Amino acid sequence: IHCEAFFVYLDGSPCVFAPPTPVQDRSVWLALLHFLSQRQQTPVVAFTFSRARCDDNARSLESMDLTTSIEKAEIHSFFQKSLSRLRGGDRQLPQILLMRDLLKRGVAVHHSGILPILKEVIEMLFSRGLVKADLPARSGAFLRRSCAALSGEYIQMAGRAGRRGLDATGTVIILCKAGVHEMSDLHAMMMGKPTLLQSQFRLTYTMILNLLRVEALRVTDMMKRSFSESHRNAQVTPDRPNTMNLVKTEF
Structure with a gap:
């Protein structure tokens, strides 16, 4: 549009x-x-x-x-x-x-x-x-x-x-x-370029204790669903094939 x-x-x-x-x-x-x-x-x-x-x-x-x-x-x-x-x-x-x-x-x-x-x-x-x-x-x-x-x-x-x-x-x-x-x-x-999004997710002791009470969701699952983790994975993924090729070459 x-x-x-x-x-x-x-x-x-x-x-x-x-x-x-x-x-x-x-x-x-x-x-x-x-x-x-x-x-x-x-x-x-x-x-x-x-x-x-x-x-x-x-x-x-x-x-x-x-x-x-x-x-x-x-x-x-x-x-x-x-x-x-x-x-x-x-x-x-x-x-x-x-x-x-x-x-x-x-x-x-x-x-x-x-x-x-x-x-x-x-x-x-x-x-x-x-x-x-x-x-x-x-x-x-x-x-x-x-x-x-x-x-x-x-x-x-x-x-x-x-x-x-x-x-x-x-x-x-x-x-x-x-x-x-x-x-x-x-x-x-x-x-202009848009402002970069920054995750405001903070893992606190209270959150960990509440998650431990819920059997259906683990702390690691919550971390994986956070925006900061998704953003970090998006930055790592493009370089992963090059990293694998470099490792294979060294071997």
């Missing part, structure tokens, strides 16, 4: 380096969704680097309705069936009520603070094409107080734009509310 990236000034006016007010923030997101809808570039992934801001941005879209009456009925039916296993009181939790309202209008929030059952519902509705603003999509938009990001962050987010087998082109929008940074910085962000 070919991926295009561009920067958007939604109001056409010069940007000032000041935090936007909630009203301005709401207007920007509404304008962005209208902008994409008119160009048939939804669904869109909207990245926000704060769970609280994700929720706030979703609430600010109360006037945005992206689903048809038929889609609303399908979403409502699926949502009710999926949550029927919960107790009556649990079905009235604020997060569930909020998500029910958002989903009916084609909007969803997906982060680590969302209840697991709601995450599953969101993902399944998206797979049916009923969520218009979430997960892998035709377009990707992300906002930072500073437009510059690490290459790894940009690659991870830009890679979500464009659905394999459905879209020939993925569109990435960097929403600059405080002016566009120097082109050299943007070029380094977009074309």
Whole structure:
């Protein structure tokens, strides 16, 4: 999938380096969704680097309705069936009520603070094409107080734009509310090498004791499954044939 990236000034006016007010923030997101809808570039992934801001941005879209009456009925039916296993009181939790309202209008929030059952519902509705603003999509938009990001962050987010087998082109929008940074910085962000992944796996005494209690999994098995071990094996494997040939030659 070919991926295009561009920067958007939604109001056409010069940007000032000041935090936007909630009203301005709401207007920007509404304008962005209208902008994409008119160009048939939804669904869109909207990245926000704060769970609280994700929720706030979703609430600010109360006037945005992206689903048809038929889609609303399908979403409502699926949502009710999926949550029927919960107790009556649990079905009235604020997060569930909020998500029910958002989903009916084609909007969803997906982060680590969302209840697991709601995450599953969101993902399944998206797979049916009923969520218009979430997960892998035709377009990707992300906002930072500073437009510059690490290459790894940009690659991870830009890679979500464009659905394999459905879209020939993925569109990435960097929403600059405080002016566009120097082109050299943007070029380094977009074309630079991604940050090397480093394993955070640490074998502790507590982990060893817990593993010893589980007969089905040994400590060595856990070590073999770690990312650090896989990475180490990947580095060793390419040189293994040359090493074997060298040993044979010496013998």
